[in-house]
Amino acid sequence: MSLLQEVWQAVKAIGTGMATVHKRVYEEPPTEFYPYVLPDLPPVSVQSLALVENEDGSERCIVCLQCERACPAQVITIERHRNPEGKGFLIDRFDIDLANCMYCAACVEACPVSSIVTIQDFEMSTYDLHTLKADIDFLHEQARRSRQWYSPKFGVEIRTEDGRIQKAPPEMQPGGLAELLKPAEEEVDS
Amino acid sequence: MSYIPIPEDKHFRIKRIGYDPGRSRPWLERLVYSLYVFAFWGFVVATYAGVPALFDWLGWDSGWGYVAMRATQVVMLFLLSAVIALMLILALRKYLGKVQERYGPMHYGPAGGIQTVFDALKLLGKEDFVPAAADWLTFRLAPAVTFVSSFAIFAVVPFASGWTLAETNVGLIYLIAVSTLSAYGVLLGGVSSGNKWALIGALRAGAQMVSYEIPLALVFLAVAVWSGSLSLGEIVDSQMGVWNVVPLFIPFVLYVIASLAELKHIPFDFPEAESELIAGYNVEYSGMSFAFFFLAEFVELFLLPALIVVFFFGGWHGPLFGLEPGTLAAGALQSLYFTIKTAVWVWVFLWIRATLPRYRDDQLMEFAWKAMIPLALFGLVLAAYMRLIWR
Amino acid sequence: MSTISLEPVPGRTDEMVVNMGPQHPATHGVLRVVIGLEGERITRAVPHIGYLHRNHEKIEEARSYTQVIPYTDRMDYVSGTQNELPVVLAVEDLLGIEVPERAKQIRTIFFELFRIASHLVWMGTAMLDLGAITPFLYTFWDREIILGIVEKTAGARMLPNYYTLGGVRRDLHPDFFKDVADFLDHLERRMPDYEHLVLENPIVHARTKGVGVLPKERAIARGVSGPVLRASGVAYDVRKAFPYDAYPDVEFEIPTSPDGDTYARFWVRFQEIYQSCKIIRQLLEKTPKVGPYKGKAPARLRVSGERYRAVENSRGELGVYVVGDGTDKPYRIKHRGAAFGNLQVIPDLFIGAKFSDAIAILSSLDPVFGEIDR
Numbered sequence: 001m002s003l004l005q006e007v008w009q010a011v012k013a014i015g016t017g018m019a020t021v022h023k024r025v026y027e028e029p030p031t032e033f034y035p036y037v038l039p040d041l042p043p044v045s046v047q048s049l050a051l052v053e054n055e056d057g058s059e060r061c062i063v064c065l066q067c068e069r070a071c072p073a074q075v076i077t078i079e080r081h082r083n084p085e086g087k088g089f090l091i092d093r094f095d096i097d098l099a100n101c102m103y104c105a106a107c108v109e110a111c112p113v114s115s116i117v118t119i120q121d122f123e124m125s126t127y128d129l130h131t132l133k134a135d136i137d138f139l140h141e142q143a144r145r146s147r148q149w150y151s152p153k154f155g156v157e158i159r160t161e162d163g164r165i166q167k168a169p170p171e172m173q174p175g176g177l178a179e180l181l182k183p184a185e186e187e188v189d190s
Numbered sequence: 191m192s193y194i195p196i197p198e199d200k201h202f203r204i205k206r207i208g209y210d211p212g213r214s215r216p217w218l219e220r221l222v223y224s225l226y227v228f229a230f231w232g233f234v235v236a237t238y239a240g241v242p243a244l245f246d247w248l249g250w251d252s253g254w255g256y257v258a259m260r261a262t263q264v265v266m267l268f269l270l271s272a273v274i275a276l277m278l279i280l281a282l283r284k285y286l287g288k289v290q291e292r293y294g295p296m297h298y299g300p301a302g303g304i305q306t307v308f309d310a311l312k313l314l315g316k317e318d319f320v321p322a323a324a325d326w327l328t329f330r331l332a333p334a335v336t337f338v339s340s341f342a343i344f345a346v347v348p349f350a351s352g353w354t355l356a357e358t359n360v361g362l363i364y365l366i367a368v369s370t371l372s373a374y375g376v377l378l379g380g381v382s383s384g385n386k387w388a389l390i391g392a393l394r395a396g397a398q399m400v401s402y403e404i405p406l407a408l409v410f411l412a413v414a415v416w417s418g419s420l421s422l423g424e425i426v427d428s429q430m431g432v433w434n435v436v437p438l439f440i441p442f443v444l445y446v447i448a449s450l451a452e453l454k455h456i457p458f459d460f461p462e463a464e465s466e467l468i469a470g471y472n473v474e475y476s477g478m479s480f481a482f483f484f485l486a487e488f489v490e491l492f493l494l495p496a497l498i499v500v501f502f503f504g505g506w507h508g509p510l511f512g513l514e515p516g517t518l519a520a521g522a523l524q525s526l527y528f529t530i531k532t533a534v535w536v537w538v539f540l541w542i543r544a545t546l547p548r549y550r551d552d553q554l555m556e557f558a559w560k561a562m563i564p565l566a567l568f569g570l571v572l573a574a575y576m577r578l579i580w581r
Numbered sequence: 582m583s584t585i586s587l588e589p590v591p592g593r594t595d596e597m598v599v600n601m602g603p604q605h606p607a608t609h610g611v612l613r614v615v616i617g618l619e620g621e622r623i624t625r626a627v628p629h630i631g632y633l634h635r636n637h638e639k640i641e642e643a644r645s646y647t648q649v650i651p652y653t654d655r656m657d658y659v660s661g662t663q664n665e666l667p668v669v670l671a672v673e674d675l676l677g678i679e680v681p682e683r684a685k686q687i688r689t690i691f692f693e694l695f696r697i698a699s700h701l702v703w704m705g706t707a708m709l710d711l712g713a714i715t716p717f718l719y720t721f722w723d724r725e726i727i728l729g730i731v732e733k734t735a736g737a738r739m740l741p742n743y744y745t746l747g748g749v750r751r752d753l754h755p756d757f758f759k760d761v762a763d764f765l766d767h768l769e770r771r772m773p774d775y776e777h778l779v780l781e782n783p784i785v786h787a788r789t790k791g792v793g794v795l796p797k798e799r800a801i802a803r804g805v806s807g808p809v810l811r812a813s814g815v816a817y818d819v820r821k822a823f824p825y826d827a828y829p830d831v832e833f834e835i836p837t838s839p840d841g842d843t844y845a846r847f848w849v850r851f852q853e854i855y856q857s858c859k860i861i862r863q864l865l866e867k868t869p870k871v872g873p874y875k876g877k878a879p880a881r882l883r884v885s886g887e888r889y890r891a892v893e894n895s896r897g898e899l900g901v902y903v904v905g906d907g908t909d910k911p912y913r914i915k916h917r918g919a920a921f922g923n924l925q926v927i928p929d930l931f932i933g934a935k936f937s938d939a940i941a942i943l944s945s946l947d948p949v950f951g952e953i954d955r
Contacts, residue, residue, distance in 0.1 A: 010783035072648035104651035175752025290718035548712030
């Protein structure tokens with residue numbers, strides 16, 4: 001008798017397994033249709049790096065070399081000279097070897113002025129490995145092409161339709177919960 | 191200056207050949223795959239009714255004309271088996287996609303309909319070499335043996351009343367003999383590959399297929415005893431009233447399990463355990479030789495469900511809506527019923543493939559020898575007894 | 582050249598020496614096992630590792646402690662931030678850094694999320710080894726949801742580089758709590774499906790029950806840890822024995838099984854997923870939505886002293902021994918890979934088993950070679 005019971009248990013278990021699998025036939029798959037539909041990545045996501053310029057075209061980077069120091073993979077190479085008029089430094093060379101980059105965003109964390117940022121361009125591919133060494137013009141161009149980026153100092157910034165840079169609303173900021181909850185707290189207080 | 195050329199538009203789009211599935215269109219998928227089933231049906235009608243009618247019209251009825259007609263039918267069946275493999279590979283991939291919460295092939299052809307053509311072209315383009323450690327002649331012949339043994343089953347499958355390639359009254363014995371040959375192909379292929387993994391796979395395959403032939407043969411005997419004939423056409427005819435699955439339920443269950451084992455299908459796909467032996471006995475094959483093993487497997491994936499339908503589900507029986515049996519229209523309708531029933535059973539096999547893991551080989555053997563053979567003998571005795579009483 | 586190798590014994594024709602090579606779909610990475618087979622039964626087994634050795638420990642000698650953290654991510658690449666925690670804890674101990682309560686809770690939530698992610702990968706690949714092709718796709722979809730949640734907060738999916746000395750690098754995304762709660766509901770709806778497909782399947786029972794039994798004493802002697810150890814009956818979990826982060830404040834159980842066979846290991850990992858869900862739910866209640874996420878860490882790191890800290894990885898006890906020499910770069914970091922200890926039992930378990938049992942056993946030991954070879 002127990003043999004029959006075992007057989008029945010086994011058949012029932014296989015049947016439930018098959019029903020579980022069959023259920024999925026009626027559900028819509030969650031597959032995204034890349035490359036015809038691009039995924040909407042969060043601005044914090046480090047898919048590539050870029051150097052942001054100010055709106056008037058001047059350089060945000062103060063050439064403090066903190067990103068070069070912070071990088072674990074040592075892919076940032078910066079050369080600078082003193083500014084002949086005024087304070088600070090000017091950039092001679094700012095190369096990032098995007099082939100060796102670990103995409104850890106340590107440089108982004110280290111930057112004090114929100115010049116080097118994370119952008120979401122994950123579709124850079126090339127036939128020649130040596131062209132993956134990005135120079136400063138490429139990095140500026142990447143920032144100009146991007147819609148949104150992130151760095152710790154200014155948070156998430158977006159580029160509006162007419163090309164202006166502005167700080168993104170709290171829903172897009174990591175930690176934006178603090179901003180979103182503020183009115184509620186003030187109401188409670190008062 | 192920038193090293194990397196920046197494309198004009200904002201993002202780089204990949205241009206693909208073929209259809210842009212920017213969204214999924216379920217109605218298109220259903221349309222395309224029903225079209226495939228109907229195309230298959232049309233091919234069957236053309237082979238079994240069209241070719242004799244053509245030769246009749248040409249007047250080449252007897253003697254060499256008859257031989258020519260049968261030869262044309264065989265060639266068309268060969269093409270049909272290629273089409274079957276094409277459809278079934280695609281059906282497998284799309285069905286697995288559906289069940290696994292993804293889409294199957296989507297790019298070549300509407301809803302991925304032409305994908306297998308490109309797969310076949312790819313296989314043709316591969317280098318078809320014989321490893322240095324392999325035995326050249328056997329290595330080359332093994333896929334042919336496997337394919338022939340699967341393809342030869344077509345000769346006795348009745349698609350409709352009178353629509354059989356070779357009307358014999360010993361169809362069942364022919365069937366047993368021919369399907370056993372496939373074990374040879376697998377063994378020869380694996381052993382001659384000069385590769386230890388292929389050897390392990392081939393020995394497992396041989397042992398498995400030989401063990402499962404016995405319950406298979408016993409089930410065939412039970413069906414033959416119940417129907418009173420060894421000819422497949424008559425077995426189908428005898429199911430006019432009630433389908434064989436009702437009186438012969440135990441042999442039916444055993445036949446399904448034994449078919450899965452003959453097909454080396456999950457849960458018995460030990461010989462080609464993909465995650466253990468990579469491809470088992472056909473690991474050294476590439477290009478067209480591999481395509482023949484593949485073709486053989488998918489042709490059998492069609493033929494064994496077809497045999498389940500023939501033996502247990504009434505073959506081509508179905509409501510005729512007043513048509514005269516024996517005419518072309520009736521034959522076409524009956525072959526449509528046959529096609530649909532076979533499609534249902536192929537779907538069940540694919541469903542099993544998607545769900546279950548595989549058994550270990552000694553568990554397989556234990557199951558065959560200790561469980562299935564006694565049950566099959568019991569089913570045989572029961573069938574004989576029932577025939578005695580009820581017929 | 583390795584001195585441990587398996588030579589065919591001259592004169593014996595019944596034993597076949599096969600190489601289950603580094604390129605194999607079922608070895609979960611690059612493991613090479615040289616197996617002596619008599620028919621289907623394994624008589625000798627010699628594992629070879631080192632195919633994924635990437636010099637972690639030497640590289641880390643030339644990087645500062647914050648730069649070491651992205652490198653540790655790459656060890657057990659399936660578990661994401663779990664690898665970062667031992668180094669972070671050790672250096673925090675040596676420097677005396679205070680970690681705010683909320684940061685500890687955030688770290689623990691991520692830790693448990695990655696435990697679920699790692700066990701989902703294990704489940705998919707274990708079933709793939711056994712032959713079922715469907716659960717793999719289901720578990721990877723669930724894992725995609727977790728990786729999406731992690732990406733919104735931490736920036737990267739698999740290798741997030743999110744923990745840092747004193748807490749975490751950036752604050753949570755506003756949607757975090759809702760996303761995680763939704764994910765847990767989704768997972769709890771899916772778990773019965775996984776039970777039907779994996780735990781209750783009679784074929785899985787036939788393949789795993791009684792296979793690869795690891796007795797308790799042997800497990801302890803070989804340095805096994807994690808679910809493998811708990812499936813052999815030893816109730817040792819670093820989260821209970823040497824608690825860290827927010828674990829003292831949450832209630833959870835340690836699933837243990839007395840059997841020690843492969844099915845027990847499957848079962849223990851399943852139960853761990855449930856326990857992780859429980860922990861995350863408690864922490865979602867407890868974690869304040871706003872607050873500090875990082876404590877004060879000194880700008881110039883001067884670390885001296887030695888420290889060993891261990892955490893409970895998805896695979897076992899992942900430990901790190903940090904030796905500081907007063908500068909901001911470690912003198913030596915030694916990682917104790919969890920799966921490395923688990924692999925020690927391969928000769929014990931393989932010998933005497935059939936070949937396909939070996940595959941099932943290996944999948945239940947769940948090695949990840951980034952951690953083993955480093």
